[in-house]
Amino acid sequence: MDSTYDPDRIESEAQRYWRDSRAFEVDEQEGAEKFYCLTMFPYPSGKLHMGHVRVLTISDVLARFQRMQGRHVLQPMGWDAFGMPAENAAIKNDLAPSDWTYSNIAHMRGQMDRLGFAYDWSREVTTCKPEYYRWEQWLFTKLFEKGLVYRQNSVVNWDPVDQTVLANEQVIDGRGWRSGALVERREIPQWFMRITAYADELLDELDSMDGWPSSVRTMQRNWIGRSEGIEIDFDVDGHAEPLTVYTTRPDTLYGVTYLAVAAEHPLAVAAANDNPELADFLRECQQSASSEAHLETMPKKGMALGIDVIHPLTGERIPLWVANFVLMAYGTGAVMAVPAHDQRDWEFARQYGLPITQVIAPADGAEIDLDSAAWTSKDGVCVNSDSYDGLDFAAAFAAISTALEQDGRGRKRVNYRLRDWGVSRQRYWGTPIPIIYCDKCGAVPVPEDDLPVVLPEGLKVTGAGSPLKDLDEFVNTTCPVCGGPAHRETDTFDTFVESSWYFARYTSPDAMAMVDEREKYWMPVDQYIGGVEHAILHLLYARFFQKLMRDVGLSSVDEPFTRLLTQGMVLKDGAKMSKNKGNTVDPQTLVDRYGADTVRLFMIFAAPPEQALEWSDDGVAGASRFLKRLWTAVATHINDASDVRKANSLSDAGTALRRKTHETIAKVSDDIERRMTFNTAVAAVMELTNTIGKFEPQTLADRDARQEALESTVLLLAPVVPHLAHALWSTLGHPNAVIDAPWPSVDDSALTRDDMEIVLQVNGKLRGRMHVPADAAKEAVIAAAEADENVQRFVADKPIRKTIYVPGKLVNLVV
């Protein structure tokens, strides 16, 4: 055997074998245990970056591991091909988004193959192709019929100079990224999907989704934000219609000292008609970006409207304000303020000199200090609340709610923080929303026979609005209902729509329906892997789509992803690798220099998958060195011509090697399958390799033990460094490819030890160690511990008060 490790040669040989044998193309083999392993598909941004390499490698390790477990593994790959970067690149380079996108896809597919990922390319999905997006257009029209989509005004970031809608990402310090103009909030009509209709199901199922990280489940729970409260009507002085607010704290109703409405609220707009100062303030309120982070951190401002409302229980007059932090889109666009028991209300009241009235007090009668902060605890009782004084939160909630309901001034209501999903985007490079507007018939969904509504490719983008608007042949059409003149919707879908169902399309990529019966074989996804930045939006939308598909009869699966692994970012010098920061490392350079296996090994070894990974050039070199050492160890074994004709029994070192081999098999299996800590799995294999390197066979049995150790090493590493494993497996004498070899199993008899190490402590501090026979009795171990010389020094003549014995581990003497 050649003792030089030549990654270029063995990697191209292994890849040729996989390609020629179509090793990773799978069909629906009934009776076989399937395993659907999925990576969040990439946006085709140009070339692979380290973040891609990391997530793709993690996924590939799991897919190959499961295959060696005997499962029938599907690992597909595709492209999240619509999105803003293609439009930006198109403006910059004066070419069509489609050309840019397709050429990126071709390049990145080649890079993936060079890294040796085990994909079934026959199922490749590209979301910008009509044969893909036609089915989400179809689903949208079905949802239209079911009343699960609707059109409503909603707020966008408006750039008054470029006359265009901006993404949050394009708003920098409140200004448009290209024009530098102050961004305004503006309301435009948009399409929504009624995700709130599924809020309870999306919430409740989280409890049983054991395969997901608890942090992601908690984030989703908080995002859905189910709350139980009450809607309360306040009569408005001089108006026939009452003003309705929603609150989860009706127990504090007697502490309401003002109400506040959003700047867009009709009451505020009406009051501004004869109040120029107020009109100025409303204009100022609209001069702001629309993201929640921005709204929550901006200085809180308000103005009195000069209107009073009437407290529903006391009949008191309460001033009505307009405040910039109240949003028209949330709840009713109005809030009741209880400054004594809500921190934001407290700060606003202090700022504008509004009264602060305590209505909740600690049950133990302790004093609270309302001069320094609001007292927001629910563990108190009502005070200053007429007949409700003395009631705790639950009792007051029930009593006040009932009183309001009986009076017709309140209704119990479950509310969600979750809002319906606005899917309209005023962009060109996306899926056309399949709606036709007719003056007579209104908004009409495109009939099934007319789908897909094909996005004209090859259009030039200028940055000022969608070019679709100017394309008469696209816009002008006839009404499917009345046949009269009509025009098409020119907005496209949020790209999250495409990524909400691609996992289902992989199961039947050529179906003449959204999916076909093959979906039943593969779904749900057994293992999903992707960035934690998708913990809420993408993963919630995908769960929602799964339920939509189920409810139109396309699937019987409730939840799309059984297990979820969220991998961390790749950092360099403590910051995320990005072009902006100029700290990127091109994976291609490293693959060219060290080979794919080295890059894969470093990615897996440098950090546990869920944590951020700090890039290290030296670490990559170290990974390469390890692979060379392993190659050398196999070469040494194969080329070993030394004469060992001694008795066919294991030496002590041989017994130890076999124990190490089987301990390693046990640890690596557990690390990959249960713990998903691939870094410690690799560390364990490195330890085994170090042991093999030092091992000198004395007998024929010793040499067999080394063969077994090397074969185990190759099998255990095969998911991580598949090319090297492919070559070495053959070298070690196996005619079948390592991808078809079974995962090694543990020989329990090799694991037995005849002695154990016991740690000796005095008062919990380490004072020594000793070896005792594995079957030593508790009393004997303790007696030996007390007799230890160093232990004696610390015990001296002090009486032993307590003895703790942890079997097989330690003895702690408390003196």
Added chain:
RNA sequence: GCCCGGGUGGCGGAAUUGGUAGACGCUGCGGACUUAAAAUCCGUUUUCCGUAAGGAAGUGUGGGUUCAAGUCCCACCCCGGGCACCA
């Protein structure tokens, strides 16, 4: 601002159920091989005291629970992710 993570040697990280802190790798230092260098191999590498045996301190900060805390509890500081039009 709100929600979710994270903080351990010179560095990346390990310590799985409250039981030996620092596995494995990198870097540095010392040595072998070499005319030399690279590569490779061997040794060493938390800090402080000590010739050594051994001892003391130590897991972001301050408290607490326990025979025993990186791990559990309370308070705080710093860093990262998300916040609905980045994907």
